[in-house]
Every structure is written in structure tokens, then in C-alpha cells.
Amino acid sequence: MKALSAITLVSVSLQAVLALPQAGLSPRQTCSSPKVRKEWSKATQAEQSSYIQAALCLATKPSKIGLKTTLYDDFGYIHALLFGQIHDQPSFFPWHRYFLDVYEKALHDCGYSGTIMYWDWVADSAAPAKAKVFDTVRGFGTNGTNTREHCLVDGPFKDLRPAYWNGEPRNEFNPPCLARAWEPGYPEFGVIEMYGESYSPPVLERINAIEDFDEFRRDLEGGPHAAIHGGVGGRDGDMGLQSSSPNDPLFFLHHAQVDRLWWRWQQQDAPRRTFMYYGPKQDGVGTPATLDDILPMAKLAADLKVREFMDTKGGPLCYTYDS
Ligand SMILES: [Cu+2]
Numbered sequence: 001m002k003a004l005s006a007i008t009l010v011s012v013s014l015q016a017v018l019a020l021p022q023a024g025l026s027p028r029q030t031c032s033s034p035k036v037r038k039e040w041s042k043a044t045q046a047e048q049s050s051y052i053q054a055a056l057c058l059a060t061k062p063s064k065i066g067l068k069t070t071l072y073d074d075f076g077y078i079h080a081l082l083f084g085q086i087h088d089q090p091s092f093f094p095w096h097r098y099f100l101d102v103y104e105k106a107l108h109d110c111g112y113s114g115t116i117m118y119w120d121w122v123a124d125s126a127a128p129a130k131a132k133v134f135d136t137v138r139g140f141g142t143n144g145t146n147t148r149e150h151c152l153v154d155g156p157f158k159d160l161r162p163a164y165w166n167g168e169p170r171n172e173f174n175p176p177c178l179a180r181a182w183e184p185g186y187p188e189f190g191v192i193e194m195y196g197e198s199y200s201p202p203v204l205e206r207i208n209a210i211e212d213f214d215e216f217r218r219d220l221e222g223g224p225h226a227a228i229h230g231g232v233g234g235r236d237g238d239m240g241l242q243s244s245s246p247n248d249p250l251f252f253l254h255h256a257q258v259d260r261l262w263w264r265w266q267q268q269d270a271p272r273r274t275f276m277y278y279g280p281k282q283d284g285v286g287t288p289a290t291l292d293d294i295l296p297m298a299k300l301a302a303d304l305k306v307r308e309f310m311d312t313k314g315g316p317l318c319y320t321y322d323s
Contacts, residue, residue, distance in 0.1 A: 040119055055157070073163040076244045083242075090277055091293065125200045137155075143180050180238070181240065195230065264321070291306050293305065
């Protein structure tokens with residue numbers, strides 16, 4: 001018996017050694033059957049309902065980072081905590097890719113077995129308010145009230161009570177609820193609600209044609225990505241205050257779309273672009289970003305290198321998008 005377990009041990013550790021790739025990366029499983037992320041409206045009602053139940057379940061689980069609040073609040077909290085390290089610089093892409101993966105795993109711990117889904121706001125840009133993601137039963141609910149507080153009035157998430165605002169416990173000056181304040185449209189001036197014209201197909205076509213990694217990142221982050229935050233959340237809603245925007249479960253569908261657009265850009269020339277990564281960091285002196293930079297996850301998950309999150313079918317990841 002003893003001899004047998006020793007042999008087992010040797011063969012297990014040998015396998016572990018053999019699994020280590022040459023380049024000094026962490027052991028990787030082969031990704032032979034990647035999961036496919038789809039658009040919210042393409043999911044069945046059962047899938048949507050399971051996703052929504054799991055997203056609500058996060059608010060019943062304890063914090064994983066030692067806070068007195070819930071696992072749901074951990075996401076908004078650490079996004080605010082790390083904000084300056086993960087926006088307006090190259091790490092914007094891989095950090096949010098990692099963050100989505102952490103969120104997907106948390107949904108799995110809450111009984112959901114599918115993948116994260118995305119909201120293709122480009123397809124909905126002519127009339128964002130009609131998007132399926134805002135369905136009151138099969139989606140994330142519509143808008144907040146037209147009062148100072150802008151509390152959500154419908155949909156499965158209207159009773160969520162996010163604990164933090166900009167990483168601080170909420171106080172009497174913040175909305176006491178999950179808040180959305182859609183930016184209104186002005187049809188007579190050709191202005192679409194939620195800044196729809198800022199993420200229309202021609203806008204995305206222009207951005208997608210950019211060859212330079214950091215310029216592509218900057219234009220996608222500063223343009224369509226920011227327009228959705230401001231358009232859905234307005235000045236006073238959770239999505240609008242970018243730091244605590246993960247308070248709104250729609251955040252993750254929005255960022256899956258951002259991730260998908262980066263993935264599509266990478267796919268256009270995969271050999272060159274999969275690991276294409278550069279640009280100045282926001283550290284006061286513009287230190288060049290590298291693939292060996294660490295993506296901090298503030299104890300919600302391990303801190304890992306950028307390199308691990310460049311390929312959606314390598315390292316810890318194994319997924320693609322349906323289109
Ligand atoms: Cu962010």
C-alpha cells in the first residue's frame with residue numbers, strides 16, 4: 001500500500017513537471033473545447049433566469065476579502081480600490097478579462113453552469129432603450145426613477161442594496177439603492193438616448209481598423225466603453241460612477257462586450273496580436289507596460305501576470321465568443 005502511494009505520488013509530480021511549459025508560465029491545461037460566450041438575447045429563458053439567480057445569490061454570500069459586506073459587494077469594492085491601476089492604461093484590457101473570469105467562477109459557486117454573456121450594444125445603438133438586456137423579466141430591468149436617487153424600479157435587481165459608493169460605505173448623499181439614470185435622447189437633434197451614436201457600427205468600424213494596440217485600447221475605452229457607463233448610469237447612477245460600476249450586474253455584460261471587441265481585434269491577426277501589449281502606465285512617469293506586469297486582484301483571486309490573460313484559450317482561460 002505504502003509503495004503504491006509512493007509510485008502514485010511520483011507519477012503525479014512527474015506529470016506536474018511535464019505540464020510546465022518552456023516559457024516559465026504557470027502550468028496550463030490544454031484548452032481543447034473552449035466555452036463559447038454568447039449575446040444575452042441569444043440565451044434561453046432558463047439560461048437567463050439561472051444567470052440572474054446566481055447574480056442575486058452573490059449578495060447572500062460572505063465577503064471573500066474580509067469585509068463585513070457580501071461577495072456581491074466585493075466586486076464593486078475592489079474595482080474602486082484598484083481603479084487607478086486598471087483604467088486609462090494598457091492593463092484595462094487584461095485586468096477586466098481576469099475580473100470577468102473571477103465573476104464567472106463566483107456565479108458557478110452560486111449554481112450557474114453557463115458562461116458570462118455579453119451585451120452587444122453596437123447592435124442596439126440605434127435604440128438602446130429597447131435592448132433585450134433591459135427586459136424587466138428576462139433582463140436587468142430598465143431605468144431608475146426620475147428623482148435625485150434614481151433607484152431602479154423594476155427587474156430582478158431592484159432590491160439590491162450596494163454597500164459601497166466609490167469604495168466607501170454609502171452615506172446619505174449617495175443613492176440608497178442600485179441606481180440608473182439613463183442619459184435622455186433628443187430625437188429632434190438626432191441625439192440617441194444613452195449616447196447611442198457613440199457606439200454605432202461606423203464608430204466601431206473605425207476603432208477596429210486601428211493597428212496600434214494602445215491606440216485601439218484608448219479609443220475603445222475612452223469612446224464606446226465610457227459612453228455606455230455614462231449613458232446607462234448617467235451622472236448619478238452606479239454604472240455612471242465608473243469606480244463602483246460593478247454594483248450594477250449589467251457591468252459584467254458590458255465588459256464582456258468590451259472583452260469581445262478586443263478578442264475580435266486580436267483574432268484579425270492572431271499570431272501578431274494575441275500577445276501585443278504596450279503603452280504607458282498611469283504611474284506619474286509613464287513606465288512602459290509589459291506582459292510581466294502583475295494584475296492585482298486584492299485577495300478576491302490570486303495576483304497574476306498580464307501574460308496569462310492575453311490568450312482566451314491559454315493560461316487559466318478557455319473560452320471564445322460566438323461571433
Ligand atoms: Cu473598470
